[in-house]
Amino acid sequence: MSESFYRENAKKAIADDKLQAAINLIQDRFGTGLLNLWKEKPEMDELRNRVKAAKDKNLKNLDILLAKLADSVEARGGHVFFAETAEEARLYTIELAKRRHVKMVVKGKSMLSAEIKIDQALADAGIEHWETDLGEYLVQLDKDIPSHIIAPAVHMNREHIGDLLAKRIGTPLSYDPPALTLAARKALRRKFLKADMGITGCNIAVAETGQVSLVSNEGNIRMTGTMPPIHVALMGMERVVANMQEHKDMLQLLTLGAAMQKISTYVSFNGGPVAEGCPDGPQEFHLIIIDNGRSKILADETFSEILSCIRCGACLNVCPVYGKIGGHSYNRATYSGPIGAVIEPLFNGINAQADLCKGETLCGACLKVCPVKNNIPRMLLALREKLAYGDEKWDVEQQNPLEELAFRGVGEAMVSPRLWHTGEKVVRSIMKKKPHQNDMVTAMSGPGRAWTDDRDLPPIAEKSFARLWKEKLQNRPLPAEKKEDNSGKDEGEEK
Amino acid sequence: MAERTAFLKKIAIATGQDGETLRDPADFPAIFASEDQDALAAKTHRRSHEELLQLASLFEDVAKTLNLTCYRAASFKKAQKIIVKILKETEPEFSSEKIVMVHDHPDLVALNLPEVLQKKKITSYSTARGEKDIRARSEKALAGITAPELAMAAGAAIVQRDLPGQPRSTSLLPSIHIALLRLENIVADYDEFYARLGKYSEEAMVFISGPSKTADIEAVLVHGAHGPRALHCIILDEVE
Numbered sequence: 001m002s003e004s005f006y007r008e009n010a011k012k013a014i015a016d017d018k019l020q021a022a023i024n025l026i027q028d029r030f031g032t033g034l035l036n037l038w039k040e041k042p043e044m045d046e047l048r049n050r051v052k053a054a055k056d057k058n059l060k061n062l063d064i065l066l067a068k069l070a071d072s073v074e075a076r077g078g079h080v081f082f083a084e085t086a087e088e089a090r091l092y093t094i095e096l097a098k099r100r101h102v103k104m105v106v107k108g109k110s111m112l113s114a115e116i117k118i119d120q121a122l123a124d125a126g127i128e129h130w131e132t133d134l135g136e137y138l139v140q141l142d143k144d145i146p147s148h149i150i151a152p153a154v155h156m157n158r159e160h161i162g163d164l165l166a167k168r169i170g171t172p173l174s175y176d177p178p179a180l181t182l183a184a185r186k187a188l189r190r191k192f193l194k195a196d197m198g199i200t201g202c203n204i205a206v207a208e209t210g211q212v213s214l215v216s217n218e219g220n221i222r223m224t225g226t227m228p229p230i231h232v233a234l235m236g237m238e239r240v241v242a243n244m245q246e247h248k249d250m251l252q253l254l255t256l257g258a259a260m261q262k263i264s265t266y267v268s269f270n271g272g273p274v275a276e277g278c279p280d281g282p283q284e285f286h287l288i289i290i291d292n293g294r295s296k297i298l299a300d301e302t303f304s305e306i307l308s309c310i311r312c313g314a315c316l317n318v319c320p321v322y323g324k325i326g327g328h329s330y331n332r333a334t335y336s337g338p339i340g341a342v343i344e345p346l347f348n349g350i351n352a353q354a355d356l357c358k359g360e361t362l363c364g365a366c367l368k369v370c371p372v373k374n375n376i377p378r379m380l381l382a383l384r385e386k387l388a389y390g391d392e393k394w395d396v397e398q399q400n401p402l403e404e405l406a407f408r409g410v411g412e413a414m415v416s417p418r419l420w421h422t423g424e425k426v427v428r429s430i431m432k433k434k435p436h437q438n439d440m441v442t443a444m445s446g447p448g449r450a451w452t453d454d455r456d457l458p459p460i461a462e463k464s465f466a467r468l469w470k471e472k473l474q475n476r477p478l479p480a481e482k483k484e485d486n487s488g489k490d491e492g493e494e495k
Numbered sequence: 496m497a498e499r500t501a502f503l504k505k506i507a508i509a510t511g512q513d514g515e516t517l518r519d520p521a522d523f524p525a526i527f528a529s530e531d532q533d534a535l536a537a538k539t540h541r542r543s544h545e546e547l548l549q550l551a552s553l554f555e556d557v558a559k560t561l562n563l564t565c566y567r568a569a570s571f572k573k574a575q576k577i578i579v580k581i582l583k584e585t586e587p588e589f590s591s592e593k594i595v596m597v598h599d600h601p602d603l604v605a606l607n608l609p610e611v612l613q614k615k616k617i618t619s620y621s622t623a624r625g626e627k628d629i630r631a632r633s634e635k636a637l638a639g640i641t642a643p644e645l646a647m648a649a650g651a652a653i654v655q656r657d658l659p660g661q662p663r664s665t666s667l668l669p670s671i672h673i674a675l676l677r678l679e680n681i682v683a684d685y686d687e688f689y690a691r692l693g694k695y696s697e698e699a700m701v702f703i704s705g706p707s708k709t710a711d712i713e714a715v716l717v718h719g720a721h722g723p724r725a726l727h728c729i730i731l732d733e734v735e
């Protein structure tokens with residue numbers, strides 16, 4: 001992916017007033033809302049720290065937790081498959097679908113399913129598949145991809161959606177959200193009732209009980225895990241907690257982080273085929289535990305913290321960069337915003353996704369809002385460092401050797417006054433010849449252009465501070481030295 | 496099994512072990528240890544009527560913000576009347592007839608619904624074991640009626656367990672959901688709620704806190720996405 005792709009899309013997004021308004025609305029409601037909540041309820045801090053500590057413990061013992069989870073799910077009669085790669089996960093799912101003569105699949109919102117590109121595999125196998133989260137359904141009909149973790153269709157306005165539904169599923173033309181929702185309710189209900197397989201993600205898996213728990217407000221995920229005879233749950237390997245007490249804590253952070261809810265409308269727990277004597281629920285349950293690059297992150301102390309992410313999407317809702325450029329500008333990657341800026345490079349190549357981590361501003365809002373306090377700015381800097389100098393372990397090619405050279409040059413100059421002053425003179429004379437306005441340089445050429453394209457540059461002062469110092473102040477008469485003893489005062493103030 | 500071993504070994508190595516032998520969960524009980532919840536659960540059973548009424552009020556306050564409609568009934572008779580009224584006022588969505596699915600629960604049996612509803616031209620079916628066509632009937636149903644045995648006031652959430660005679664779909668497929676909740680089944684907050692869940696958490700179950708909803712179109716809140724478009728909760732405070 002070239003740098004221009006990110007920039008091109010970002011520019012388009014910034015010029016799109018409707019998109020800006022839509023993102024603003026979500027950011028104001030959820031992002032600002034959550035920041036305020038953390039401020040107003042400092043006692044929540046304890047909960048956040050507790051969840052982070054549990055996540056930490058669980059990541060360090062992930063082998064044990066996953067073994068226990070698999071045993072518990074199997075004890076309930078479910079099947080467990082461990083997939084090291086996306087391809088293994090796809091193959092397992094498709095083979096299962098073929099074996100069971102699955103013709104139609106309904107999907108309950110799962111980022112991981114997009115990450116492992118299951119849709120293409122289903123399509124290639126000739127299996128009809130439908131997203132059932134309203135936003136994702138609209139995005140699918142539009143042959144597009146989601147642009148927000150919890151608001152997948154935030155980039156679509158009601159006119160666009162009304163036209164789309166009229167054209168694709170033949171509903172009477174309307175731009176009224178309730179009418180449009182009702183149309184989708186009808187269309188998708190038929191699919192829920194007809195589907196042979198339901199594919200969901202997994203928000204939190206509980207090792208001890210062997211339960212996969214899923215949250216939703218629409219009820220589509222309950223439908224997906226209840227109506228079709230086969231339920232396949234895709235789970236990122238880090239998404240496991242030890243017991244229900246940890247579940248209780250994490251659930252609260254997840255629903256608060258995602259949409260400021262005390263609890264989501266539905267929190268379902270499934271971990272096996274339907275129990276004996278129960279009339280509905282799947283006959284078969286498969287849990288696919290997926291690595292797909294996560295163990296490499298786990299092994300690296302610099303980045304393992306990112307596996308504590310609960311995918312609430314809160315960081316998107318405070319990020320000034322996401323707020324301006326929207327989700328699609330992040331190279332149309334599965335994950336966007338601050339969380340995407342860290343994990344996409346780690347998953348798909350730091351060079352290939354360099355723009356994602358370089359585009360963020362390091363303002364620190366994501367760290368403040370993140371329910372589990374993931375230090376995203378720190379990790380963004382670490383990624384940039386790898387780009388600046390290259391890195392073997394992550395297979396990073398130094399992005400701009402000239403830049404390193406230039407900074408080495410500046411470094412040399414900084415310790416040699418002669419070199420420094422010569423450089424200063426050269427730059428000053430170049431700047432003088434450039435167009436000025438209000439005492440600012442408005443257009444530079446060469447590498448300076450990247451700066452003046454978007455903003456003006458103050459010129460280097462006629463006389464540097466060092467020079468002024470020498471001329472005027474160095475030999476000034478000094479006031480008679482006062483005898484001051486501050487130490488006693490300081491001591492007096494210390495309590 | 497081979498793929499499981501290879502997978503777990505890779506993780507073991509990533510966490511700094513040598514990856515030669517896999518650790519057995521049974522050797523690490525501390526990782527799964529949780530605090531004993533029995534005392535807290537017991538406390539919730541000892542509440543006075545007064546305290547329970549306070550919890551019911553809290554439940555109702557939160558419910559209001561979630562578009563969950565609450566009622567109070569001092570007797571089964573009263574609860575029955577409320578249900579009839581709701582059913583009379585709700586238009587069927589998935590069929591021209593009014594069909595009601597009723598969980599197999601003693602409190603719901605006590606409502607004597609089949610007889611009362613029949614007079615109003617509403618057909619009620621039990622979901623008890625052995626009943627036929629539960630799914631086909633549920634697909635057409637106007638309402639599903641359940642009797643949750645636990646609820647959390649702080650989130651206005653009720654629990655539905657996966658039990659024989661109490662299918663999941665009763666609170667999912669019908670156009671609306673009606674829950675008959677005994678006052679004494681309400682607990683205060685997350686801590687009490689999970690303490691009381693106890694063994695339930697080994698079954699499939701779902702927490703429900705309002706009608707199904709979405710805000711995916713221009714952040715406009717719409718009730719009735721894929722699940723029931725209304726949830727009515729009747730709090731039964733039986734005064735004998």
Ligand code: SF4
Pocket residue numbers: 257308309310311312313314315316339369370371372373374
């Ligand atoms: S990084 Fe934090 S705020 Fe962002 S999605 Fe993950 S948990 Fe939520």
